[in-house]
Amino acid sequence: xxxxxxxxxDSITEQSFRSGGWGAALADTYTRKADIVNxxxxxxxxxxxxxxxxxxxxxxxxxxxxxxxxxxxxxxxxLLGRTSERQHVPIEEYKENLRKVVHHLKECSPTMLVVLIxxxxxxxxxxxxxxxxxxxxxxxxxxxxxxxEVTGLYAKQCVELAKExxxxxxxxWSKMQETGGWQKKFLSDxxxxxxxxxxxxxxxxxKVFNQLWLSAAEMPDDFPSHSEIDGKNPEKAFQQLxx
Amino acid sequence: xxxxxxxxxDSITEQSFRSGGWGAALADTYTRKADIVNxxxxxxxxxxxxxxxxxxxxxxxxxxxxxxxxxxxxxxxxLLGRTSERQHVPIEEYKENLRKVVHHLKECSPTMLVVLIxxxxxxxxxxxxxxxxxxxxxxxxxxxxxxxEVTGLYAKQCVELAKExxxxxxxxWSKMQETGGWQKKFLSDxxxxxxxxxxxxxxxxxKVFNQLWLSAAEMPDDFPSHSEIDGKNPEKAFQQLxx
Numbered sequence: 505x506x507x508x509x510x511x512x513x514d515s516i517t518e519q520s521f522r523s524g525g526w527g528a529a530l531a532d533t534y535t536r537k538a539d540i541v542n543x544x545x546x547x548x549x550x551x552x553x554x555x556x557x558x559x560x561x562x563x564x565x566x567x568x569x570x571x572x573x574x575x576x577x578x579x580x581x582x583l584l585g586r587t588s589e590r591q592h593v594p595i596e597e598y599k600e601n602l603r604k605v606v607h608h609l610k611e612c613s614p615t616m617l618v619v620l621i622x623x624x625x626x627x628x629x630x631x632x633x634x635x636x637x638x639x640x641x642x643x644x645x646x647x648x649x650x651x652x653e654v655t656g657l658y659a660k661q662c663v664e665l666a667k668e669x670x671x672x673x674x675x676x677w678s679k680m681q682e683t684g685g686w687q688k689k690f691l692s693d694x695x696x697x698x699x700x701x702x703x704x705x706x707x708x709x710x711k712v713f714n715q716l717w718l719s720a721a722e723m724p725d726d727f728p729s730h731s732e733i734d735g736k737n738p739e740k741a742f743q744q745l746x747x
Numbered sequence: 748x749x750x751x752x753x754x755x756x757d758s759i760t761e762q763s764f765r766s767g768g769w770g771a772a773l774a775d776t777y778t779r780k781a782d783i784v785n786x787x788x789x790x791x792x793x794x795x796x797x798x799x800x801x802x803x804x805x806x807x808x809x810x811x812x813x814x815x816x817x818x819x820x821x822x823x824x825x826l827l828g829r830t831s832e833r834q835h836v837p838i839e840e841y842k843e844n845l846r847k848v849v850h851h852l853k854e855c856s857p858t859m860l861v862v863l864i865x866x867x868x869x870x871x872x873x874x875x876x877x878x879x880x881x882x883x884x885x886x887x888x889x890x891x892x893x894x895x896e897v898t899g900l901y902a903k904q905c906v907e908l909a910k911e912x913x914x915x916x917x918x919x920w921s922k923m924q925e926t927g928g929w930q931k932k933f934l935s936d937x938x939x940x941x942x943x944x945x946x947x948x949x950x951x952x953x954k955v956f957n958q959l960w961l962s963a964a965e966m967p968d969d970f971p972s973h974s975e976i977d978g979k980n981p982e983k984a985f986q987q988l989x990x
Contacts, residue, residue: 528771547973730790735833
């Protein structure tokens, strides 16, 4: 009955229901209008994401999502020859993988509203501090496993692809860097989002969904507001649903 | 593929995906294990909730929720002759309505784990302050529209019913009052929950689900962890899913 909006991505999506998270905020925005389902897979790149498509979005689904965000790239952009190279996907393949994801979703449902989100910028200093602090300790690598510059190239491909396919995109990489102090304001460890960073994603996604006529304000609540229910004759409010 | 847990209730459920909310926290606890769907209806009592059952939980669903929380009573316990009397439901009817909800869910799926949650306690002072502040202003009623004592009677019936039906329940009314200063610590307007109050609900729901063998820690992730994926041979990790 209630339409579904799927959030497909990596850890930045998986963690989006933590306190202050953009997924939870979206679920609140769409309360009684749509269900927000979290399809975030920590550490995944687009190459691995392809393996999930048929199970997450089966072609024979009777009720595919009405909209989906696709939010990969932070792991694809990990550098070769560094500690996260296992996650690296070459930039051309990243773009083609994203295209395959979009094609799959559109085959699932031609009317599905698909929004591409670029990876956020990378704060290399924050990333190194995090590596020292919690992952490798004394052995923390001196060379960053991701750079902002390289991630920016992936972001650009993501935006390009959206244009080619006539889709909306959110250039988070650029958007966040418009704000001074974005490194600490929006990123908790140089890569993942602070509550303020989550708020940016939430705001941008809502903005795009509004443009796409999937505005929460204009969608009906799934049942009458309690203020419309006649205490003495509640049946009336619910009968109207069937007209 | 991923099991669903439904949260059925009034505004305390509807608002549970706001920042710090117990529904969002639950969604985070069950990340990659189960989808948490919000079926909260602000202002609703159990009498009105009955009208929703067949649409929210149709008998012919091929994939009913594996578990549900039923969290009503805060509105049923509104007093007759006061400003919220429209929402009032007599206590015997409250209990019978809850019983009907449980019967419906069990008919939907005999294996569904159903957990009853009592309304939280009421802080009459906080409630009056709120009425003065934001709803009625100068005309704020001097007599409370809900009392903690009466809500406690409803909570007791909820716990009783759970015992009669062999279900787990969370006596939130009693639990919260074990903590000194619960009035301001757990309630934002004498009725709805602060982030600390939300944390209590989250903790208690997780505790009960763990007892019912629906422990997130013991449920499998819906796909392999990225650390189990061989960068050179990713197919392997995903083929194992089909064995």
